[in-house]
Amino acid sequence: RYRVKVATLCQQALAWALRLMRGRVCVKSAHAFVFSNCTHGKVNSVLETFDLYARTHPSLCIGPEIGEVLDEVVRRVRPLRVLEFGTHCGYSSVRLLRLLPPAGRLITVELDPVTADLGEEVILVSGFKHSQFQVLTCSSAEAIPRLHSLLGPDAGTSEGVDLVLMDHDPQQYLPDLLALEREQLLCPSGCSVLLIKRKQRAEDFRGVLNHIRGRTDCYSIKTELQCLMEIFYRKESTI
Numbered sequence: 001r002y003r004v005k006v007a008t009l010c011q012q013a014l015a016w017a018l019r020l021m022r023g024r025v026c027v028k029s030a031h032a033f034v035f036s037n038c039t040h041g042k043v044n045s046v047l048e049t050f051d052l053y054a055r056t057h058p059s060l061c062i063g064p065e066i067g068e069v070l071d072e073v074v075r076r077v078r079p080l081r082v083l084e085f086g087t088h089c090g091y092s093s094v095r096l097l098r099l100l101p102p103a104g105r106l107i108t109v110e111l112d113p114v115t116a117d118l119g120e121e122v123i124l125v126s127g128f129k130h131s132q133f134q135v136l137t138c139s140s141a142e143a144i145p146r147l148h149s150l151l152g153p154d155a156g157t158s159e160g161v162d163l164v165l166m167d168h169d170p171q172q173y174l175p176d177l178l179a180l181e182r183e184q185l186l187c188p189s190g191c192s193v194l195l196i197k198r199k200q201r202a203e204d205f206r207g208v209l210n211h212i213r214g215r216t217d218c219y220s221i222k223t224e225l226q227c228l229m230e231i232f233y234r235k236e237s238t239i
């Protein structure tokens with residue numbers, strides 16, 4: 001029994017040391033590892049290969065723990081239109097897409113062009129088609145004004161998105177939330193906005209929290225965990 005425990009501890013220590021030695025996050029290395037080791041077309045294999053990579057390499061992917069919380073939210077909300085800020089290598093995009101219904105659609109935004117291409121390739125390798133998702137290579141601030149025209153055939157009368165995942169720059173969380181609201185891109189009958197919390201300081205979230213607390217007519221905090229905050233937006237009918 002002790003031998004098993006010691007072996008597990010040694011493995012964990014080795015993985016930790018390797019992550020530390022490798023130092024910086026490298027999106028090309030993550031992409032190459034996943035591309036060459038996963039079974040193409042199998043979503044679960046893609047996610048497992050990402051998790052395997054992250055055991056011994058620094059990684060920015062949300063990983064399996066936050067991933068499971070995200071899955072629970074997607075299963076509960078059952079969104080049709082999802083918006084993601086921070087595609088990175090495509091891990092969270094793939095996680096989102098695998099739980100969407102056939103008519104569901106994801107728009108994912110990535111600032112860095114090389115990262116956006118690698119992320120898009122991972123999403124395609126997972127078996128998803130361009131009819132199900134779109135990667136926008138620009139900043140979230142640049143993407144927001146373009147979203148109405150991209151949200152489908154009924155773009156002009158679009159009801160907005162049902163779920164937003166923000167995992168990009170925490171300093172952009174509040175300005176992007178305000179811009180989404182201003183552009184009427186949050187579905188008025190209900191939209192969940194997930195803010196991923198990494199090692200940010202409490203101040204990074206203060207602005208968002210103050211905004212939500214000042215707008216109890218349309219915002220509520222649904223879930224608050226160390227790793228994630230779920231805000232629920234609903235605009236009451238004025239009629």
Ligand SMILES: C[S@@+](CC[C@H](N)C(=O)[O-])C[C@H]1O[C@@H](n2cnc3c(N)ncnc32)[C@H](O)[C@@H]1O
Pocket residue numbers: 060061062063085086087088089090091092093109110111112115138139140141167168169172
């Ligand atoms: C933490 S990573 C996202 C990880 C990803 N959600 C996953 O789990 O695989 C953050 C990504 O957001 C991108 N980013 C940073 N600021 C951005 C912005 N203003 N607009 C769009 N993308 C941004 C970065 O280039 C980076 O790839």
